[in-house]
Amino acid sequence: MALLFVLIFMAVRLFNIFLKILNLVYSTGQNAKVPDFLTSExxxxxxxxxxxxxxxxxxxxxxxxxxDTVITLSFLFxxxxxxEEIVSITENPxxxxxxxxxxxAIIDFIISLPFSLYDNFSIEKRYGFNTMTPGLYIRDLLKSVALLVIIAGPLLAGSLWILYNISNWWIPLSIGILAxxxxxxxxxxxxxxxxxxxxTPLENDTLRERLETIAKKAGFKAKKIYVMDASKRSKHSNAFFTGIGKSKKIVLFDTLxxxxxxEEIEAIFAHEAGHYVNKDAIKNIVMSSMFLVAITYxxxxxxxxxLVQDYFGVHEKYTVLLYGMILIGALFSLGRGFLNAYxxxxxxxxxxxxxxxxxxxENLVSALKKIYKSNMSNLNPHPLYAFFNYSHPTLDERIRELLKFK
Incomplete structure (x- = not known):
C-alpha cells in the first residue's frame, strides 16, 4: 500500500510536468498567435x-x-x-x-534558493518586472524567517503535543487549524x-469617491482605501479587499x-467588490476548512x-506525519482541476x-487587456493545462463573457 502511494506521488508529479511541457509547446510554438481582440494593441x-x-x-x-521530484524521492527512501536519527538528541519527541x-525547512530553502534568485534577478529583471534590490530581498527573507520562528514555531510545538498526547488527535488539530x-x-x-x-491612504479624491461608492453598494465598510507600494518589488498589478471586522482594508497596488x-480602476475594484458581495471569501474559508479537516482525518x-513505519523504516510520529503529508497531498492534488473550475x-x-x-x-475589458499585456501573460494556454492550473478564466473567456453585457 505504501508503494502505491509512492507511485501515485510520482504519477502526479510527472503529470504536472507533462502539462507544463504540453502548455509550453502549445503556447510558445510557431502556431501560437495574438488573439483577435488584441491584434490592435x-x-x-x-x-x-x-x-x-x-x-x-x-x-x-x-x-x-x-x-524537486528527484530530491523528494531520495528523501522519502x-x-x-x-x-530522524540525527535529531533524536533528547528524550522529548x-x-x-x-x-x-x-x-x-532549511534544506528546502537551500534547494529552492537558486531557482528563486534566477527567477527574480534574471528572468523577471531582464523582462522589466523585478524592481527588488538584493538588499530588499535579504530583508524580506530575514523577516519571513523571523515570522516563521515566532508564529509557526509555537503552532508546530502545539500540534506535536496534540499528536503525541491525544489518541484521536485529528479532532483537536482540526479545531486548531480552523481557529x-x-x-x-x-x-x-x-x-x-x-x-x-x-x-498610504489614497490621495486622489475623485477616484476615492468612485471606489467608496462601489464599496458602499457592496456593503463593505472600510475606514480608508490604501495604496500599497508594490512597485518596490515588482511591476505586476492588482487590487484586493482583505481582513475581517475592524481590520478590513481596501488596497490598490501603486502600479495599478x-x-x-x-474608470478602469473602478471596474477592477468593482470586480473585487463582486467577490465580497458573493461572499466568496467566506465560501473559500469554508471549502478550505473542509478540505483541511478531510486531510487531517x-x-x-x-x-x-x-504503512510508513513498516515500509520506510521510520518510527517517530512527526516523521510519519511528514510522509503522510507528502503522499496524501499528492493524492488530493489530482482534484485541483475541479477546484479551479469552481x-x-x-x-x-x-x-x-x-x-x-x-x-x-468595456471598462473592465480595457483594464484586463492592459493588465494581461503589461504582465506578459500567456495569451494561448493549452486548455488541459488551464483546466488544472488556472484559478481565473483565460483572457479570451473573460472578454467574451463581458461583451455579452454590452
Whole structure:
C-alpha cells in the first residue's frame, strides 16, 4: 500500500510536468498567435517577447519540478530516516520534532534558493518586472524567517503535543487549524502585511469617491482605501479587499494606479467588490476548512495504519506525519482541476457584478487587456493545462463573457 502511494506521488508529479511541457509547446510554438481582440494593441515583436518570457518561466518551473521530484524521492527512501536519527538528541519527541521540521525547512530553502534568485534577478529583471534590490530581498527573507520562528514555531510545538498526547488527535488539530484560519484574517492585514509593504491612504479624491461608492453598494465598510507600494518589488498589478471586522482594508497596488485610468480602476475594484458581495471569501474559508479537516482525518488514518513505519523504516510520529503529508497531498492534488473550475465560475460572477454595477463592461475589458499585456501573460494556454492550473478564466473567456453585457 505504501508503494502505491509512492507511485501515485510520482504519477502526479510527472503529470504536472507533462502539462507544463504540453502548455509550453502549445503556447510558445510557431502556431501560437495574438488573439483577435488584441491584434490592435500587441504587435508581432511584442508577442515574440511574450512568448520568450513565458517560455523561460515555464522551463524554469519544469526544471524546478523535476529536481524537486528527484530530491523528494531520495528523501522519502533515504534522507528522512537518517534525519530522524540525527535529531533524536533528547528524550522529548516534541523538541526533536521541532528540530526535524526546522532542518527540513532549511534544506528546502537551500534547494529552492537558486531557482528563486534566477527567477527574480534574471528572468523577471531582464523582462522589466523585478524592481527588488538584493538588499530588499535579504530583508524580506530575514523577516519571513523571523515570522516563521515566532508564529509557526509555537503552532508546530502545539500540534506535536496534540499528536503525541491525544489518541484521536485529528479532532483537536482540526479545531486548531480552523481557529488559525480565522485569526489569520485579522493578524495578516493588521500586523504582517505592514512589515513588508507601506500602506498610504489614497490621495486622489475623485477616484476615492468612485471606489467608496462601489464599496458602499457592496456593503463593505472600510475606514480608508490604501495604496500599497508594490512597485518596490515588482511591476505586476492588482487590487484586493482583505481582513475581517475592524481590520478590513481596501488596497490598490501603486502600479495599478500608474497603468490604468480611473474608470478602469473602478471596474477592477468593482470586480473585487463582486467577490465580497458573493461572499466568496467566506465560501473559500469554508471549502478550505473542509478540505483541511478531510486531510487531517486521512493523515490520522494513514498514521494508524503503520504503512510508513513498516515500509520506510521510520518510527517517530512527526516523521510519519511528514510522509503522510507528502503522499496524501499528492493524492488530493489530482482534484485541483475541479477546484479551479469552481474558482473560475467565481471569477465570472465577480466580472458580471462589475459589469452590472458600473454599467460599462468595456471598462473592465480595457483594464484586463492592459493588465494581461503589461504582465506578459500567456495569451494561448493549452486548455488541459488551464483546466488544472488556472484559478481565473483565460483572457479570451473573460472578454467574451463581458461583451455579452454590452
Amino acid at each position: 500587441i504587435d508581432e515583436t511584442e508577442f515574440q517577447q511574450f512568448k520568450r518570457y513565458n517560455k523561460e518561466k515555464t522551463l524554469l518551473s519544469i526544471y524546478s519540478d523535476f529536481f 533515504l534522507i528522512y530516516k537518517k534525519l 516534541i523538541y526533536n520534532g521541532i528540530l526535524f521540521f526546522a532542518a527540513i 488559525v484560519q480565522l485569526l489569520a484574517g485579522w493578524i495578516v492585514p493588521t500586523f504582517i502585511m505592514p512589515l513588508f509593504n507601506k500602506f 494606479l500608474d497603468r490604468c485610468n480611473e 486521512l493523515l490520522w488514518l494513514f498514521m494508524c495504519s503503520q 474558482s473560475r465560475k467565481v471569477e465570472f460572477r465577480a466580472d458580471r457584478y462589475a459589469a452590472e454595477v458600473t454599467g460599462k463592461p
